[in-house]
Structure formats: structure tokens, C-alpha cells
Amino acid sequence: MNDTELLNQIRAGQESAFRILVETxxxxxxxxxLAIVQNFEEAExxxxxxxxxxxxxxxxxxxxxxxSTWLYRIATTKALEEIRKKETQxxxxxxxxLFNNDNxxxxxxxxFEHPGLVLENKEKSKQLFNAINQLPENQKVAYxxxxxxxxxxxxxxxxxxxxxxxxxxxxxxAKTNLRKSLANFYKNHNS
Amino acid sequence: xxxxSNIETKVEQAMxxxxxxSSAEPKPYFYTRxxxxxxxxxxxxxxxxxxxxxxxxxLSAVACLLIINVFTILSLQKTQLSNSEQYNLYDSKxx
Numbered sequence: 001m002n003d004t005e006l007l008n009q010i011r012a013g014q015e016s017a018f019r020i021l022v023e024t025x026x027x028x029x030x031x032x033x034l035a036i037v038q039n040f041e042e043a044e045x046x047x048x049x050x051x052x053x054x055x056x057x058x059x060x061x062x063x064x065x066x067x068s069t070w071l072y073r074i075a076t077t078k079a080l081e082e083i084r085k086k087e088t089q090x091x092x093x094x095x096x097x098l099f100n101n102d103n104x105x106x107x108x109x110x111x112f113e114h115p116g117l118v119l120e121n122k123e124k125s126k127q128l129f130n131a132i133n134q135l136p137e138n139q140k141v142a143y144x145x146x147x148x149x150x151x152x153x154x155x156x157x158x159x160x161x162x163x164x165x166x167x168x169x170x171x172x173x174a175k176t177n178l179r180k181s182l183a184n185f186y187k188n189h190n191s
Numbered sequence: 192x193x194x195x196s197n198i199e200t201k202v203e204q205a206m207x208x209x210x211x212x213s214s215a216e217p218k219p220y221f222y223t224r225x226x227x228x229x230x231x232x233x234x235x236x237x238x239x240x241x242x243x244x245x246x247x248x249x250l251s252a253v254a255c256l257l258i259i260n261v262f263t264i265l266s267l268q269k270t271q272l273s274n275s276e277q278y279n280l281y282d283s284k285x286x
Contacts, residue, residue, distance in 0.1 A: 022222050030217040044217060048225045055229060116213035124201075125208035147209055175206070182202045190194065 003067040010058050021067075022051050028068065028149075029075045031116075035148040036079035036140060038112035038129055046082050050075050065158055072151075072159040076141045083137075114148075131181040139174035146171055 001009075001020070009017035029050050034043035053074050061070060112129045113122055132140060138160070145151045145159060156167050 019222055019226075022225060026217055026221050027214055030221075031214050034215055040215075044221070044224075047217065047221075048228055051225055052229060052232065056233070114209075114212060115215045117208070118211055121208040121210075121212075124205045128205045128208055131205075148212060178206065179202055182205050183198055186198045186201045190198065 004063065007058065007061065007063070007067070018055065021054070025068065025071050026051075029071055032072060032075040032144070032149055033079045033082075034114070035132075035144040036076065037082050038133060040115075042082060043079075046078050047075070050078050053078065069155065069158045072145065072149075072155075073161075076145070076159065080137050080141070127182055127185055128178065131178045131185070134181055135174055135177055139170050139177065142167055142170040143174040143178070 006017055006021055010021060026047065030043060030047040033046045033050065034040065037043050037046060050071065054071070061067075065073075111126045112133075113126060114129070117125055132143060135143065141160060142156055145156045146153075151159070153164060153167055156162075157164055160167065162170070
């Protein structure tokens with residue numbers, strides 16, 4: 001069954017077709033979100049929100065782009081929204097701490113360890129993920145899609161709706177910023 | 192010099208640490224959980240009353256209104272008093 005047939009069946013209200021769509025793309029969506037939000041539980045929540053958005057707006061999808069491109073676009077948008085939400089919560093951390101009865105530290109960032117990493121790279125990648133997290137949104141999305149999801153420049157252009165030169169520039173700046181950020185970290189933690 | 196080279200090596204190692212990364216698997220029964228959430232959020236009738244009708248918010252709103260009213264009344268009284276004092280409309284006997 002191709003994408004058009006699948007989408008038509010979902011629009012006609014066939015739950016089994018929606019299930020096929022979810023099961024075909026859940027891994028892709030989950031991994032995209034996971035690389036951006038860097039938290040397993042939140043990634044699951046956001047991935048669900050992506051498919052809820054798909055369910056709600058499937059009638060608006062005209063098929064101008066590929067289904068996977070549309071899914072990547074929703075996934076990156078939702079993941080960035082989640083990060084913004086977390087940032088807002090952090091800003092109000094003083095108040096939430098004030099009203100929290102447990103003496104736990106809220107909003108503390110935990111180092112992210114991607115489950116798909118080779119064992120020897122796990123420690124090194126923690127700093128890289130930390131540095132990715134500090135990148136501006138557009139650079140973060142472009143770098144993640146290219147280096148973790150393995151998308152081609154053409155696919156990134158379609159997902160981000162940017163020109164080739166913009167994508168190239170974003171990736172170049174992302175790599176430069178990551179190198180700077182990592183160098184600073186290793187300078188300060190040189191043992 | 193050696194230190195700089197050491198940092199550069201670490202940076203390069205970190206930059207290439209994602210090479211060969213494989214996809215993570217979502218927890219099993221993803222669709223079942225998604226389906227339950229869709230049913231709960233989209234297909235079950237929503238609460239008629241929104242958050243603004245929760246007792247805490249409603250009471251806070253009433254308290255705010257009362258405070259505003261008290262301030263308004265107090266400030267009006269003050270204005271009336273100061274007007275009568277300013278123009279000295281009444282003498283000490285009340286005429």
C-alpha cells in the first residue's frame with residue numbers, strides 16, 4: 001500500500017490504516033524527537049503528540065511533500081516546543097521549588113546517553129549531546145537530522161523548508177559552535 | 192602546546208562519537224498507549240467547566256475583586272474628604 005492509499009484510508013476513518021502509519025513511522029518519529037529533547041520518557045510523550053497531530057490534521061495534508069517529510073516537520077516542531085516548555089519551567093523553577101514539599105531538585109539537567117550508541121562512544125557522546133543542546137534551534141534541528149537521523153541535504157531542505165545554501169550554512173555553523181563548546185568544556189575539565 | 196593538541200583530539204573524538212549510532216526503539220505497545228491517549232483526549236467528551244472554574248482559581252478571582260473594591264471605596268472616601276477640606280465648604284458647626 002503506498003502513502004496516498006494509506007492516507008485516503010485514514011481519511012475515510014479506517015483505524016487499521018492509522019495503525020499501519022504509526023507502526024511504520026514510530027521509530028523514525030521517536031528517534032528524531034529523542035535526539036532533540038534528549039530524554040526517553042519525554043520523547044515518548046512528544047512522539048505520541050506528533051501522531052495525535054497527524055490524526056487531527058490528516059485532512060489538511062495535501063500531499064505536496066512526502067509523508068515522511070511531513071512527519072519529520074511535525075516531529076521537529078513538537079520537540080522544539082517541548083524544549084521551550086522546559087525552558088519556561090526552568091525560569092519559574094524558583095516558584096515551583098517554593099511550593100514543592102519534597103526536597104528534590106527540580107529541573108536539573110541529566111546527562112543524556114543515547115541507547116543506540118556504541119559502548120566506547122557513550123562517554124564522549126555525553127559532552128557532544130550537551131553541546132548540541134546549547135545550539136540555536138535551527139542549527140540543532142539541521143545537525144540532528146543530518147548526523148543522527150542520517151538525512152541527506154535534499155531531505156533536510158524539504159523538512160526545514162530552506163534552500164541548500166541555508167542548510168549548508170546551518171550545518172557549518174552548528175559544527176563550528178559544537179567544536180567551540182567542546183573545546184571550552186575540555187579546557188575547563190582538563191585532567 | 193601538548194595540552195592544546197590533547198584538547199583538539201578530545202574534541203574530534205567527541206565530534207565523531209555519533210558515528211555508527213543505531214536507532215533507539217520506543218517502548219513496546221507504543222500504538223496501544225497512543226490509541227488510549229487519543230480516545231481519552233479526543234474522543235471522550237471534554238469537561239464542561241474549564242480550569243477557571245476550579246475552586247482555587249474561582250476563590251482567588253473573588254478575593255482579587257474584593258480587594259479591588261475595598262481599595263476603590265477607600266480611595267473614593269479619601270477623595271471626597273480632601274475635596275471638602277480643600278474648598279472648606281462647611282464651617283466648624285456644620286453649616
